Amino acid sequence: DTAVSQTPKYLVTQMGNDKSIKCEQNLGHDTMYWYKQDSKKFLKIMFSYNNKELIINETVPNRFSPKSPDKAHLNLHINSLELGDSAVYFCASSQALRTLSYEQYFGPGTRLTVT
Amino acid sequence: GESVGLHLPTLSVQEGDNSIINCAYSNSASDYFIWYKQESGKGPQFIIDIRSNMDKRQGQRVTVLLNKTVKHLSLQIAATQPGDSAVYFCAENMGTGRRALTFGSGTRLQVQP
Numbered sequence: 001d002t003a004v005s006q007t008p009k010y011l012v013t014q015m016g017n018d019k020s021i022k023c024e025q026n027l028g029h030d031t032m033y034w035y036k037q038d039s040k041k042f043l044k045i046m047f048s049y050n051n052k053e054l055i056i057n058e059t060v061p062n063r064f065s066p067k068s069p070d071k072a073h074l075n076l077h078i079n080s081l082e083l084g085d086s087a088v089y090f091c092a093s094s095q096a097l098r099t100l101s102y103e104q105y106f107g108p109g110t111r112l113t114v115t
Numbered sequence: 116g117e118s119v120g121l122h123l124p125t126l127s128v129q130e131g132d133n134s135i136i137n138c139a140y141s142n143s144a145s146d147y148f149i150w151y152k153q154e155s156g157k158g159p160q161f162i163i164d165i166r167s168n169m170d171k172r173q174g175q176r177v178t179v180l181l182n183k184t185v186k187h188l189s190l191q192i193a194a195t196q197p198g199d200s201a202v203y204f205c206a207e208n209m210g211t212g213r214r215a216l217t218f219g220s221g222t223r224l225q226v227q228p
Contacts, residue, residue, distance in 0.1 A: 004158075031214060041202055043159070043218040056215055090158050094214065100166070102147050102208045104216060106158030 003027070004107035006091050012113045013081055020077045021110045023091030031055075032074035033092040033104060034066060043090070049074055050096055078112075086114045127225040134195045136222045138188040138205035147208040149216065150179060150190045154201045162190070162203075167210075192224075200226045 004025045013019050025032060033056075034046040047066040048056035054066070063079040074091060088111050092104040128134045140148075146167045151159035165172045165179045165188075172179050178191040188205050202223050206216040 033215075041153075041221045043204065043221075045215055045217075048213075048215060050214075056213060092158075096214050101164065102214060102216060103149060103161050103164060106151075106160070108158050109156075 004091055004093050004105050006089075006107040006110050008110060009108060010111050010113075012115065014115055015081055015083060017081050018077070018079045019081060019112070020075055021089055021091075021112070023074045023076070023107055025072055025091075025093040025105070025107075027093055027095075027105060029093040029095045029105070030071055031094045031096045032068065032071075033094075034074065034076050035090040035092060035106075037088040037090060037109070039087070047074075047076075081112075081114045083114050086112055088112070124220075125223045125225065127227060128195050129227050130195060130197060132195055134190075134192040134199070134224060134226075136190045136192075136203050136205075136224065138190075138219050140186050140188060140205075140207050140219075142207065142209050143183070143186065144210040145207040146210040148179070148181060148188050149206050150177075151204045151206065151218075152199075152201045153204065153221075159204060195224075195226050197226050197228060200224055 007022045031050045033048045037043045046060050049068045052068045065077045068074045088109045090109045091107040094104040149164040150162040153159045163174045163179050170181050176193045180189045202221045204218050204221045206218045
């Protein structure tokens with residue numbers, strides 16, 4: 001199936017730990033994103049990569065570091081996890097070149113719970 | 116801060132009725148708008164989009180209306196079905212050259228059988 005996939009779907013961890021979330025898209029898109037959705041369902045962009053280059057870096061603590069090994073993958077590493085990091089994290093992708101659409105395709109989300 | 120917002124956090128309708136979900140935006144430079152549907156436990160799914168040079172666009176059972184004068188966007192769903200129950204988000208691209216969407220706060224649509 002063509003899609004955006006994320007692993008893991010659920011992640012429960014303790015404060016202070018370091019964790020990673022992986023994202024892969026097989027849509028052939030050139031741009032990938034990470035969003036954070038809080039308990040009130042508000043979706044906020046964190047990062048965006050285009051062809052492995054960071055193009056959007058919103059006000060996100062330095063503990064969050066995205067890594068894009070290739071166009072199809074964008075991983076999110078979080079150091080020293082805090083309670084406030086608990087949220088659902090969504091990966092998304094879109095095609096920037098040769099299109100007028102800004103449509104983004106979202107993954108199923110990773111629910112991170114920090115205890 | 117966010118420039119996109121929704122008037123109603125929850126909308127309850129009867130099955131078969133038409134639904135209208137509203138969205139206000141404040142950035143007059145926004146050139147593209149999109150509606151997403153998010154079902155419980157899933158990621159947002161594309162419904163329909165519209166560019167700022169249009170005021171109406173229709174899809175299957177859905178219509179998006181754009182009123183640039185009052186910076187208002189609406190999503191109309193015809194003959195609402197139980198499967199339409201979800202949280203709906205409007206989002207905009209602010210025309211800054213960045214390919215980024217700014218999302219509104221969402222409206223929960225509840226369809227009563």
